[in-house]
Amino acid sequence: MKFQFLIKTLPATVIAFLLAFSLSAQSDPGAVSKMKPLSQDAIEASDDVKESEYATGLNLTPEQKVAFKKANKEYKAKSKAVKNAKKEELQKLRQERIRAHKATLTPEQLKKYDEMLAKKEAKRKEKAAKKQEQKATQKAEKKKKGE
Secondary structure, eight states: OHHHHHHHHHHHHHHHHHHHHHHHTSOOHHHHHTSOOOOHHHHHHHHHHHHHHHHHHHTOOHHHHHHHHHHHHHHHHHHHHHHHHHHHHHHHHHHHHHHHHHHHSOHHHHHHHHHHHHHHHHHHHHHHHHHHHHHHHHHHHHHHHHO
16 A cells, blocks of 8 residues: 555655756756846947847837937936936935934044044945956957957
8 A cells, every 4th residue: 555655656755856956957047137237338339239120120220320329329328327316326325324323423423423433434445446457457468369
């Protein structure tokens, strides 16, 4: 009796194991968030490819090509404005949070808090400088390869 039960449940067990292994083999969902955002140059190059794809794929007239290009330029300008506005809004929120923190601290704690913020800001600036240096190096390497 137990043997027959084992034989009947064996296919379901095998399928369950295969399903479990296939699910665990999926890519790390956090990996997507670890990707670097595209540079503005890469985005513009991508847009140029898309424009030519649309132009050939849709058999656009010269007037339509101009209209597509104009729409893309307007989109870029608006999206850049939205991005900048979002940065400004986040900066305002950070300042609000800092004011709220400072309002609850004693003078001794406030002094230490200001020191901590200064260290954090110095670290951020150092990181930004390194990033800028890496960008300059990469541009120089690209330019060198192109020659």
